Amino acid sequence: MGWIIDADKLSRAFGDHVAVDALTLAIAQGEIFGLLGPNGAGKTTTIRMLATLLPPTSGTARVCGFDVTRSAGKVRRRIGYVMQQVSPMGSYMLTGREKAEIEAALYHVPRRRVKTRVNEVLELVGLAEHADRLVQEYSGGMQKRLDLACGLLHQPDLLILDEPTLGLDVQSRHHVWEHVRWLCDEGMSVLLATNYLDEADRLCDRLTIIDHGREVAGGTPEGLKAELGVGTLDEVFLRHTGHALREEPP
Numbered sequence: 439m440g441w442i443i444d445a446d447k448l449s450r451a452f453g454d455h456v457a458v459d460a461l462t463l464a465i466a467q468g469e470i471f472g473l474l475g476p477n478g479a480g481k482t483t484t485i486r487m488l489a490t491l492l493p494p495t496s497g498t499a500r501v502c503g504f505d506v507t508r509s510a511g512k513v514r515r516r517i518g519y520v521m522q523q524v525s526p527m528g529s530y531m532l533t534g535r536e537k538a539e540i541e542a543a544l545y546h547v548p549r550r551r552v553k554t555r556v557n558e559v560l561e562l563v564g565l566a567e568h569a570d571r572l573v574q575e576y577s578g579g580m581q582k583r584l585d586l587a588c589g590l591l592h593q594p595d596l597l598i599l600d601e602p603t604l605g606l607d608v609q610s611r612h613h614v615w616e617h618v619r620w621l622c623d624e625g626m627s628v629l630l631a632t633n634y635l636d637e638a639d640r641l642c643d644r645l646t647i648i649d650h651g652r653e654v655a656g657g658t659p660e661g662l663k664a665e666l667g668v669g670t671l672d673e674v675f676l677r678h679t680g681h682a683l684r685e686e687p688p
């Protein structure tokens with residue numbers, strides 16, 4: 439059993455601004471791994487490099503056993519990527535089922551499998567009975583669950599979730615967590631970016647805290663708290679960075 443993600447000194451600059459600074463990550467198969475940090479810390483930039491959508495300025499990363507630069511196609515076939523921003527407006531005029539069918543084509547699900555697979559993933563996230571309603575009638579939580587379902591269409595080995603519960607109410611967040619936990623129990627590996635400390639604490643087997651593109655601490659939620667003798671990840675974050683997570687970086 440190897441690493442599902444193995445990144446070595448992965449870096450990305452935009453002009454003079456270093457968004458991700460020599461990040462080294464090793465994520466085991468079957469883990470839920472959290473990338474935790476404040477707004478602008480470099481979470482989405484890291485994820486986009488791992489998902490082959492943005493070339494690194496330096497450093498290397500292997501995802502599902504393949505180099506993200508040299509074997510981007512092989513990486514893409516093995517990952518599901520659920521983006522941070524809400525679905526584009528265009529899809530609001532579609533039903534949930536129609537949207538999933540279009541995404542299935544994008545993910546190269548074989549044509550004869552599409553109908554069955556769409557039904558399976560909609561069932562999995564609890565949207566089967568709403569499949570034929572317009573996406574624009576969905577609540578925010580239902581739209582997030584639809585995005586999650588679409589990321590599962592081609593049965594990826596690794597699911598990458600960027601802020602999966604941003605803007606959701608407590609109940610919907612718990613639903614998403616349950617689904618993610620279930621997927622992991624079924625053998626999927628999950629990389630999750632979040633700036634919700636409770637989400638990281640509840641869901642992640644291990645996590646890395648990043649600030650200004652750099653790793654400031656890493657380990658299990660319990661280990662990180664025990665190391666400093668504190669009770670919450672908020673405190674862990676504060677101790678390691680000198681500022682609270684919600685505070686804008688100086």
Ligand SMILES: Nc1ncnc2c1ncn2[C@@H]1O[C@H](COP(=O)(O)OP(=O)(O)OP(=O)(O)O)[C@@H](O)[C@H]1O
Nearest residue numbers: 452457475476477478479480481482483484522633
């Ligand atoms: N395409 C781009 N061009 C220029 N700068 C960028 C680009 N994408 C990201 N950045 C910058 O890189 C830094 C990291 O951004 P990133 O989106 O990775 O942060 P994040 O941790 O995902 O934040 P959030 O919690 O707000 O989603 C920010 O300073 C951002 O302005």
Ligand SMILES: [Mg+2]
Nearest residue numbers: 481482522600
């Ligand atoms: Mg982001």
